[in-house]
Amino acid sequence: MLAYRHAFHAGNHADVLKHLVLVQVLRHMALKDKPYRLVDTHAGGGGYALDSAQAQKKGEYLQGIARLWDVDDAPAAVTDYLDLVRAFNARQNTDGGASGGAAGGSLPLRHYPGSPAIAQALLRPMDQLRLFELHPTEFGILSDHLGHARGVQLAQADGFESLKGQLPPPSRRAVVLMDPSYELASDYARVVDSLRDALRRFAEGVYVVWYPQVSRVEAGQLPRRLQALAPKGWLHARISVQQADAQGYGLTGSGMFILNPPYTLHATLAACLPWLVERLAQHHHATYLLDQHVV
Template identity: 40%
Template sequence: MNYRHVYHAGNHADVLKHIVMLRAFLHLQKKDKPFLFLDAHAGTGLYALWGDEALKTLEWQDGVGRFYDPSGKAVPLAAEAEALIAPWRHVIASVNATGQPLSHYPGSPGFALDVLRQNDRVILNELHPDDHGKLAEFAQRDRRVVLVEGDAAIAVKAHLPPPERRGFILIDPSYEREDEARRAVQMLRDGYRRFATGAFALWYPVTGDGLSEVIAKEAQALAIPKTLKIELLVRKAVPEGGLAGSGLILINPPWPLADELAAIGPALCERLRQSDGAAWSLDWLGAEI
């Protein structure tokens, strides 16, 4: 395992993923009944943007960095899209000093712990021992959290269905292994088989090497109703051209998430575009609600 998210935190893919996640949480919280957030690939929870690792790639500057000016002031989107990303900005503000350049970007556990309620439950699973150690430092004092140091595929099987019968499951692999695309879709399938009413999000990279097509094809083959695919390319995807974009397969996206994403997507694409070939798409792979 060589992948460390600290090199990539706050990039365009994180921006998309975390905005979607927070919108989903907001809709799940419309009912009083608590739910489980299972973060199968949690990372560390919070990332320094000026640390050695982030400075090596500076990926965040073409991600979250495009939403703030150098003094740390928000550069707003058009009104409707800006209103929809307000929860994401709110959490970012909570880990940065007012009136100062951005210094930190939350990971998925950081976003979740900021917005989830006292009676919601959070399982944070991370396999890498160093990142798990950092995650533990970040989250272990939070009484909503159970920390697990193990393989995501096992976590998905072990913790579903949750007793609450409500939940959001994030599957966010690092795609280092040859067969990881198929393994990721298998995790989605295993999770859905145990918990068919849960909301699931599977993140994947778009790199021009065919992985995103494998994911989409295999996700479609699961024939799960209410399966939505969104994709945001910041440039044209070409073989060996690096991370040109990312996508999410969403199962049971809580209403009206799909409509909101249709509204935010083009605005995010415009803000994050790096060259011609930037594109936004939203497609139902299974029947729409």
């Protein structure tokens, strides 16, 4: 969808969940002394200025990353994620001539890293990062951020179609992150179709899918459809922290569905999600879901 710009939503509660999970998946992949390939099918701009007109329009980051910025009691995995966001801010603030300390309250929150920037920070020299983004403006920003980084290849292309040429990787180890905008109802079916094809090509990959919790039939059906694709096991994590508007619309939460998840991920998220929901809740009935099927 070429109308979608993630800059309007950067750092919101959905980004917090998505990137918390992504960090833990990539940390686990790095435990083995063997390279892996990360494929990001909808990479976006790679990084976002939270003082931009887009981010300020609705200020969604204020109900997301900003609520966690000064905490000192976070679970270890949340602290790991926050340290990466703080490091990104330190680099961007330095490049822009801003001053600030190295942690929490002493460092101004002015920037938010997209999935590519978070992944690139965790990439080892032997690992590969493959980024696909169709929107011309987003791709230009992404190129400025990561176009010359080692181990990174970018393409202005449809990520669903491009995934076919990325699997299986030479190392036989891969993570695929799939997080389209879902502004088109057809995106839900394309996620399922793309993953079905990917699993035929490379059944051993780790497939990480983000989806929005919205009042749309396709969104409610997606987790069940993904379960049917995962005979080797899956993990489903979801947070519901925001109320719908008067018409019943809006992003009330989001979910992460992982096919072939790391065996440590369930315990890690079990320690994080209650704390995260308490911090991000915008109403008294906020909740979370954590479920898995292990083969």
